Amino acid sequence: MHNLNTQSSFVIPVILSGGSGTRLWPLSRxxxxxxxxxxxxxxxxxxxxxxxxxxxxxxxxxQITLGPxxxxxxxxHRFLVLxxxxxxxxxxxxxxxxxxxxxxAPALSLAAMYASEIEGFDDKSGSPxxxxxxxxxxxxxxxxxxxxxxxxxxxxxxxxxxxxxKKTIALLGIPPTTxxxxxxxxxxxxxxxxxxxFLVTQxxxxxxxxxxxFYVNDGNYLWNSGIFVMHASTWLTxxxxxxxxxxxxxxxxxxxxxxxxxxxxxxxxxxxxxxALVPSESIDYAVIEKCCxxxxxxxxxxxxxxxxxxxxxxxxxxxxxxxxxxxSWNAVxxxxxxxxxxxxxxxxxxxxxxxNSLVHSSSRLVSTLGVENLIVVETPDAVLIANRSDSQxxxxxxxxxxxxxxxxxxxxxxxxxxxxxxxxxxxxxRFKVKRILVHPxxxxxxxxxxxxxxxxxxxxxxxxxQNGDNVIxxxxxxxxxxxxxxxxxxxxxxKEPLEIIEIQTGSYLGEDDIIRFDDIYGRQ
Numbered sequence: 001m002h003n004l005n006t007q008s009s010f011v012i013p014v015i016l017s018g019g020s021g022t023r024l025w026p027l028s029r030x031x032x033x034x035x036x037x038x039x040x041x042x043x044x045x046x047x048x049x050x051x052x053x054x055x056x057x058x059x060x061x062x063q064i065t066l067g068p069x070x071x072x073x074x075x076x077h078r079f080l081v082l083x084x085x086x087x088x089x090x091x092x093x094x095x096x097x098x099x100x101x102x103x104x105a106p107a108l109s110l111a112a113m114y115a116s117e118i119e120g121f122d123d124k125s126g127s128p129x130x131x132x133x134x135x136x137x138x139x140x141x142x143x144x145x146x147x148x149x150x151x152x153x154x155x156x157x158x159x160x161x162x163x164x165x166k167k168t169i170a171l172l173g174i175p176p177t178t179x180x181x182x183x184x185x186x187x188x189x190x191x192x193x194x195x196x197x198f199l200v201t202q203x204x205x206x207x208x209x210x211x212x213x214f215y216v217n218d219g220n221y222l223w224n225s226g227i228f229v230m231h232a233s234t235w236l237t238x239x240x241x242x243x244x245x246x247x248x249x250x251x252x253x254x255x256x257x258x259x260x261x262x263x264x265x266x267x268x269x270x271x272x273x274x275x276a277l278v279p280s281e282s283i284d285y286a287v288i289e290k291c292c293x294x295x296x297x298x299x300x301x302x303x304x305x306x307x308x309x310x311x312x313x314x315x316x317x318x319x320x321x322x323x324x325x326x327x328s329w330n331a332v333x334x335x336x337x338x339x340x341x342x343x344x345x346x347x348x349x350x351x352x353x354x355x356n357s358l359v360h361s362s363s364r365l366v367s368t369l370g371v372e373n374l375i376v377v378e379t380p381d382a383v384l385i386a387n388r389s390d391s392q393x394x395x396x397x398x399x400x401x402x403x404x405x406x407x408x409x410x411x412x413x414x415x416x417x418x419x420x421x422x423x424x425x426x427x428x429x430r431f432k433v434k435r436i437l438v439h440p441x442x443x444x445x446x447x448x449x450x451x452x453x454x455x456x457x458x459x460x461x462x463x464x465x466q467n468g469d470n471v472i473x474x475x476x477x478x479x480x481x482x483x484x485x486x487x488x489x490x491x492x493x494x495k496e497p498l499e500i501i502e503i504q505t506g507s508y509l510g511e512d513d514i515i516r517f518d519d520i521y522g523r524q
Contacts, residue, residue, distance in 0.1 A: 011132065026383070081095060
């Protein structure tokens, strides 16, 4: 039970963490997207997701009482989120799991529905529940000046709290520096309110280059940062008005949700069949841009509106905090500190006569000689070389990889799992070799493969192996054989990491050749 005084706003942070980050391939892939990578060398060595969680939880003060942080993420990323939250410590989080990606509007809808069901936050008026204010932020942005961010968000909360009708949506706007066509733009009034807010008189999502250039030169337009502040009920009401189809199917998926626990964390799972019917749409297209249509006229005092309808007010507060959406490798180059030659160097790199380039090595020596304005990113299974000016088009490579059904599109050679990781170190016709690490006390699922057999050699630690009806323990230099079609499980009963070498043989060695009979992590 939280006891709030009448001067305190009840705020729930919401982090949207469903992006795939295709323009940062090959480091960012669907199984390990950019928000979970450490791309900013700021000393803290935190991922973008960890930075977002830390930043958004810093807004609490005597006027703002924070509720639990809601993280909307893909079902496949839930253990990545948990691992990174454990490193932060002290953040009370709930994970809302999307069975399929449906963009940010349905994601925010899940968070708003959860927030509107939170009970026990009574104020002095005796109300049984406080309609919380949501602070919504993407998980994949870089903001260098945290103090400026905190102050701007606190101003947004004050603006939303002041509107008793709950029809105000506050946004953080970024002063534009270039005519970017991938951002939304909002025109603001000249007059500033008492909480540093401006009225928004026009909102345009992703204009053409000519229009974007006009906006930048005008001086009264701001980029949409993708950070919003509003009451939970405001979003749900606006969504019902502008996109009743999204509202309907998201609610159908929500009302049959399942809530379960893992390692003291709460997973909220919605119905996959219903959620798959939800139209895929962004917050901006679904609602924000429509707040400036002919009926709402975006707060234009010279235009009459239909007062019988809900009229939503957009207000914006400028954020001057070195913001970036980290949408490309060129953006990573821009926001990191460059050396005397204008380079960003990470990993085992030998760079001679190289200028204004980003060179990233993950596993081996990378050498550059006599080049400039390049992006060079090496991973164990893929190497990218691109001109910095073409870094936005890297997503086209990912598209081609998908068309050719290449595994490199989605997964790294080293794949994280809730129990540890595996690294596919070699493969050929009818064989694959993996190095596998299992955390202390962790266990793989009880499983079976139709098309392959497996040979396990213990390299380090103690393994408990269930092979059919037999359970044995193996130590360093001991081995076992799992025949094709045999039920089996690998566990680590010890207090040290378990490492094994697995040799697979068979006609098909894909990761989808697995039947799970029992899994402590709830995987199917």
